[in-house]
Every structure is written in C-alpha cells, then in structure tokens.
Amino acid sequence: xxxxxxxxxxxxxxxxxxxxxxxxxxxxxxxxxxxxxxxxxxxxxxxxxxxxxxxxxxxxxxxxxxxxxxxxxxxxxxxxxxxxxxxxxxxxxxxxxxxxxxxxxxxxxxxxxxxxxxxxxxxxxxxxxxxxxxxxxxxxxxxxxxxxxxxxxxxxxxxxxxxxxxxxxxxxxxxxxxxxxxxxxxxxxxxxxxxxxxxxxxxxxxxxxxxxxxxxxxxxxxxxxxxxxxxxxxxxxxxxxxxxxxxxxxxxxxxxxxxxxxxxxxxxxxxxxxxxxxxxxxxxxxxxxxxxxxxxxxxxxxxxxxxxxxxxxxxxxxxxxxxxxxxxxxxxxxxxxxxxxxxxxxxxxxxxxxxxxxxxxxxxxxxxxxxxxxxxxxxxxxxxxxxxxxxxxxxxxxxxxxxxxxxxxxxxxxxxxxxxxxxxxxxxxxxxxxxxxxxxxxxxxxxxxxxxxxxxxxxxxxxxxxxxxxxxxxxxxxxxxxxxxxxxxxxxxxxxxxxxxxxxxxxxxxxxxx
Numbered sequence: 001x002x003x004x005x006x007x008x009x010x011x012x013x014x015x016x017x018x019x020x021x022x023x024x025x026x027x028x029x030x031x032x033x034x035x036x037x038x039x040x041x042x043x044x045x046x047x048x049x050x051x052x053x054x055x056x057x058x059x060x061x062x063x064x065x066x067x068x069x070x071x072x073x074x075x076x077x078x079x080x081x082x083x084x085x086x087x088x089x090x091x092x093x094x095x096x097x098x099x100x101x102x103x104x105x106x107x108x109x110x111x112x113x114x115x116x117x118x119x120x121x122x123x124x125x126x127x128x129x130x131x132x133x134x135x136x137x138x139x140x141x142x143x144x145x146x147x148x149x150x151x152x153x154x155x156x157x158x159x160x161x162x163x164x165x166x167x168x169x170x171x172x173x174x175x176x177x178x179x180x181x182x183x184x185x186x187x188x189x190x191x192x193x194x195x196x197x198x199x200x201x202x203x204x205x206x207x208x209x210x211x212x213x214x215x216x217x218x219x220x221x222x223x224x225x226x227x228x229x230x231x232x233x234x235x236x237x238x239x240x241x242x243x244x245x246x247x248x249x250x251x252x253x254x255x256x257x258x259x260x261x262x263x264x265x266x267x268x269x270x271x272x273x274x275x276x277x278x279x280x281x282x283x284x285x286x287x288x289x290x291x292x293x294x295x296x297x298x299x300x301x302x303x304x305x306x307x308x309x310x311x312x313x314x315x316x317x318x319x320x321x322x323x324x325x326x327x328x329x330x331x332x333x334x335x336x337x338x339x340x341x342x343x344x345x346x347x348x349x350x351x352x353x354x355x356x357x358x359x360x361x362x363x364x365x366x367x368x369x370x371x372x373x374x375x376x377x378x379x380x381x382x383x384x385x386x387x388x389x390x391x392x393x394x395x396x397x398x399x400x401x402x403x404x405x406x407x408x409x410x411x412x413x414x415x416x417x418x419x420x421x422x423x424x425x426x427x428x429x430x431x432x433x434x435x436x437x438x439x440x441x442x443x444x445x446x447x448x449x450x451x452x453x454x455x456x457x458x459x460x461x462x463x464x465x466x467x468x469x470x471x472x473x474x475x476x477x478x479x480x481x482x483x484x485x486x487x488x489x490x491x492x493x494x495x496x497x498x499x500x501x502x503x504x505x506x507x508x509x510x511x512x513x514x
Contacts, residue, residue: 034242037084072158078242079111109166163199196235214244325387341421348504357456370423
C-alpha cells in the first residue's frame with residue numbers, strides 16, 4: 001500500500017512539473033466601499049433614488065458574515081467617508097471614524113470631502129482611526145498629516161502579500177483655497193506606478209490602488225481617471241474606485257502598459273452596496289489575475305441580525321440629530337430633484353438664492369449660479385424639515401455677490417456648458433451643444449461683453465470651484481455672513497409664514513441639444 005501511494009505521488013509531482021505548475025494559486029478577498037458620505041442610517045424609504053438602502057448596522061452584519069466565509073479578507077475604503085448628512089455637520093467626523101473602527105477597516109484613503117473642515121480636523125479624524133491611511137500622490141505641509149498618512153502599505157492575508165497605493169484627485173477647484181495650500185498634489189500616474197513597483201520589489205504578490213480620481217471624465221481640473229490610470233501604468237493589479245459615484249455592477253477591464261487586463265470596481269455612493277472581489281493569482285504570476293467581482297446590496301434582509309452593542313453606540317448620536325433635524329420648516333408642492341442640465345431642485349435653489357441676494361445686497365441682481373455638486377440630496381414632495389435642508393446643502397458655504405464683465409460671463413458659461421450644466425436662476429437661457437455654448441441670454445438679451453453683471457453665488461463657486469474660474473476675474477465681491485443651509489432654512493420659514501409652499505418646474509433655462 002505504501003509503495004502504491006509513493007508511486008502515485010511521484011506521478012502527480014511529475015505531471016505538475018510538466019504542466020509548469022510549480023506553485024499553487026493564491027487567493028485574497030477585498031471588501032470595499034467608496035463615497036459613503038456620512039450615510040449612517042438607511043436612505044429614507046420615500047427617497048427617489050436608492051430608497052431604503054444602506055445603513056452601517058446592516059453593512060456590519062454583511063461584513064461579519066463574509067469574514068466568516070472568507071477568513072482571508074481585507075476591508076478598504078476609497079475616500080469620502082464623510083460629509084453629506086447632519087452627522088458630519090454635528091460631529092465633524094467622530095461618528096464616521098467610530099464606524100470605520102467598529103467595522104474593522106484595514107486601510108483607507110482620503111477623498112476631497114475629508115478635508116472640508118481643514119487640516120486640523122482631518123488630522124483628528126485620522127488620529128482616532130485605527131487602520132492605515134494611504135495617499136501616494138499627496139504630500140502635506142502639515143507635520144500631523146505627514147505622520148498620519150503613508151504613501152503605501154503592505155500586509156498579508158492568507159499567505160498573500162497585498163500592497164496598497166492610493167491616488168487622490170487634484171484638489172484645485174474642489175477645496176477651499178486656504179485648505180489647498182496644505183496639500184502638494186503630484187501626478188497620480190507617475191507616483192502610483194512608482195509606489196506600486198516599490199511594493200512589488202518588497203515582495204507584494206498583488207497591488208491594489210485605492211483611487212479617488214473618478215471613473216468618468218466629468219470631473220473638472222482632472223483628466224486622470226481610473227481608465228487612464230490603468231492604461232498608463234504597469235504594476236497595479238486592481239483598482240477600487242471612488243469620487244464619481246459610479247455603480248459598476250460588473251468590473252470594467254482596461255489594458256495596462258504590459259498588455260495585462262486590469263479591473264476597476266466602484267460601489268456607487270452612500271453605502272447602498274458593499275463591493276466584493278476575490279482575486280486569484282496564478283502561481284507563475286505570468287497570467288492575468290482572475291477576478292470574481294460582485295456588488296452586494298445593503299438592504300433590509302440583514303435587519304433581523306443587527307448587532308445590539310453597535311446599535312447602542314450609535315443611538316446617542318442619532319437621538320441628538322433627530323431632536324433637531326425633525327423640525328418642520330415648510331412644505332414642497334413638488335419633488336425637488338437635483339440633476340443636470342437643469343432640475344427642479346437647482347432651479348428653485350438658484351431662484352431663491354437670487355431673491356435672498358436682492359434682499360441683502362440692496363441692488364439689482366442679474367442672475368444666480370449654484371453648483372450642482374453643492375446640492376447633495378433630493379427633497380421629496382411634502383413636509384420639508386431642517387434635516388432635509390441640511391442634507392441638501394451640507395457644506396459650510398456662504399452667499400457671495402460678484403460683479404463680472406460680460407466677456408467673463410461668457411467664459412463662465414463656457415465652463416458651465418463643459419460641466420454639462422449647473423444651477424442657474426430664471427433670468428438665464430442657455431443652450432448647450434457638444435459641451436459648448438450654442439445660445440446664451442441674460443434677462444432676455446444677449447450678453448454684452450462690456451457690461452458689468454451682478455451675480456449671486458456661493459463663496460466656493462466665487463473662488464473658482466468646480467472649474468468656474470471666470471469668477472476669479474471679479475471686479476468686486478461682497479460676502480454675507482451665515483451658512484447657506486441656514487439661509488435656506490430662514491427662506492423656507494418666511495415662505496411658510498406668508499402661507500406659501502415651494503413650487504418648481506423644469507422650464508428649459510438650461511438645455512442640451514444634439
């Protein structure tokens with residue numbers, strides 16, 4: 001019997017040698033999220049998008065279950081874990097950091113919104129985070145951030161050495177100028193591939209890129225998106241994407257400089273999905289990595305398995321937020337939806353902004369401009385609460401009135417056209433074709449290059465945010481105290497006191513033609 005066993009063992013060994021299979025395949029599972037934007041509890045069941053999905057308690061159940069099934073698992077995040085609900089406005093990242101720790105995130109990168117409250121606030125969040133924070137193409141002018149953010153990281157999971165690089169978006173035009181000064185931005189392609197090569201030389205079997213560059217090309221001031229990253233690098237094996245809020249139900253493959261297919265994944269936003277990818281590495285490392293990829297919906301099927309201890313840690317935060325955010329301000333007669341090129345929400349918000357500016361500025365306002373990126377949530381028809389307003393306008397912006405020459409107004413609308421539309425007030429008629437201005441009038445008249453126009457906007461836009469750099473040529477600028485969300489709260493309250501409700505419709509102020 002022993003002789004027969006030895007004979008067959010030798011035969012199997014010889015067959016493996018003939019096939020070139022000298023080393024067993026390796027596998028590792030990566031669970032990932034991106035752009036959860038402070039969505040602690042599930043999205044409202046009456047929401048127009050992703051109704052009833054998400055919630056960190058459900059996500060924890062799913063993650064814990066997958067870790068039981070796949071013990072060699074790493075949990076990662078591709079940035080913008082914060083900003084978008086009152087939890088960030090009230091607690092400045094404390095809740096989200098606690099969640100990352102409770103769920104056991106191994107490694108994360110920072111999105112542009114992690115910097116919304118400045119470098120010191122970011123350092124506090126990262127100091128309290130128990131995992132590793134990576135950015136490969138940012139260097140910092142602050143000592144605390146230099147100590148808390150590493151350019152790359154490597155760990156081992158199930159015998160697989162996994163390296164991580166992280167590529168972050170150009171902050172110019174996305175962050176307040178004061179905050180941009182803290183960051184030195186470097187080419188994500190050169191820095192990403194260089195760091196990935198270093199990890200390979202240090203023994204990494206696979207290199208994962210946490211990307212907050214975006215999957216689509218819609219982001220301004222940034223032409224390096226995930227597909228471009230892959231096509232111009234050699235040593236990255238899989239990309240966990242973020243920033244563009246793209247839901248990739250299937251992995252998207254692109255060919256790198258060595259002719260290998262590299263997959264990109266992204267979960268959408270608000271934690272409505274958990275990303276799952278199992279990577280199988282051939283023993284000889286010459287073949288493409290096999291990718292088993294899926295998006296797992298975070299939904300009500302997990303509600304009967306929630307962790308009571310975790311729920312108890314969240315409850316004090318929820319009670320405080322609910323006590324304030326439930327205050328009723330007024331009523332909307334329509335669904336206020338945010339979209340491009342125009343939408344019911346952006347139309348109403350910019351008309352209201354123009355009205356508020358006229359009341360406070362004391363002179364003629366020709367039109368108002370609001371960035372779609374600053375309107376973060378829809379408001380359903382019916383009662384409008386303080387929480388609705390804060391979720392829709394979560395940022396600490398304030399109103400600004402700017403004067404621009406007509407020639408600069410033309411440049412402004414060329415950028416708005418390139419963006420696919422932004423919010424504008426009813427005085428504007430804009431037709432976009434092929435990403436350019438086809439027709440433009442203000443107050444029913446063509447733009448006069450020599451005339452001075454008075455424009456209501458917010459400080460982020462006035463400083464050139466979202467690519468609208470024509471505002472930097474302002475002849476004059478007046479800033480007004482009070483956060484934007486507070487202004488809208490007061491505006492709706494005053495409407496209610498006068499017996500008015502919110503009305504808005506699509507009226508063709510911004511259109512795209514073929």
